[in-house]
Amino acid sequence: MTLKTLDNSLEVLKYFNKQNPTWGVRELAKEMNISHSIIYRILSTFENHGFLIQNPETKKYELGLRFLEYGQMVKEKLNLSDFVLPIMKNLAEEIKESVFLTWLDGTDGVTVEIAESSQTIKFSVSIGTRTPLYIGASCKTIMAYLPEKRQMDIMDNGMEKLTSETITDPDEMLLDLENIRNQGWCFSTGEYSHSVFGLGVPLFNSKSDIIASLTIAGPEYRKPTEEKFLEMVKIIQHAAMNIQRYFDQYSFKFYND
Incomplete structure (x- = not known):
């Protein structure tokens, strides 16, 4: 993982807050002005490690229990x-x-x-x-x-x-x-x-x-x-x-x- 990828990954987490607790791949990519394919890989990686979970109905991501x-x-x-x-x-x-x-x-x-x-x-x-x-x-x-x-x-x-x-x-x-x-x-x-x-x-x-x-x-x-x-x-x-x-x-x- 490059420092740029790590920096982007950590920046992604900052967007999950009280005002915006859930994000879809494309809407977050647009908000951050980053390719949706990059955002997808970051969100999927966080999901695999329990830091994010994906709602099966809306397909949006939210913070996982790992943060608790x-x-x-x-x-x-x-x-x-x-x-x-x-x-x-x-x-x-x-x-x-x-x-x-x-x-x-x-x-x-x-x-x-x-x-x-x-x-x-x-x-x-x-x-x-x-x-x-x-x-x-x-x-x-x-x-x-x-x-x-x-x-x-x-x-x-x-x-x-x-x-x-x-x-x-x-x-x-x-x-x-x-x-x-x-x-x-x-x-x-x-x-x-x-x-x-x-x-x-x-x-x-x-x-x-x-x-x-x-x-x-x-x-x-x-x-x-x-x-x-x-x-x-x-x-x-x-x-x-x-x-x-x-x-x-x-x-x-x-x-x-």
């Missing part, structure tokens, strides 16, 4: 469920909203752990959800602490407007990121999903590099008042401090350089 296995291996390596999840569950119970741990991965934030609210109406996403760093409290909290060059590279790559509240102007975004750094938290409403608020705080590795964020999210109609908001900030920062202690202790596991 690898995802569980990564999760176990971090020991998130053993130590971090109990802290998140306690926070969700105290705040009465869902709590998310979002991990930095390239130019995206990936949801790696969730503690859902006990309330009937709640904001919910799936583990593995990938979101651009310029959207929403959980991701902008991370982006705010990245080096300026990485921030500019993310913005130069284009910023899609998911809702009317999504910030896509670079100057406005830089000002927003500066405010987040100065105050130590990010609050947003409706940027990622309509009528949803989020409050995120940063998490770092032992070298003070940003690696993740802890976020509270819920429906906009339960958005806290100014008085309750300040208390909410203190509560989530306390939970983040406990998680940060774990990260500091096991810093050898986190590679975000």
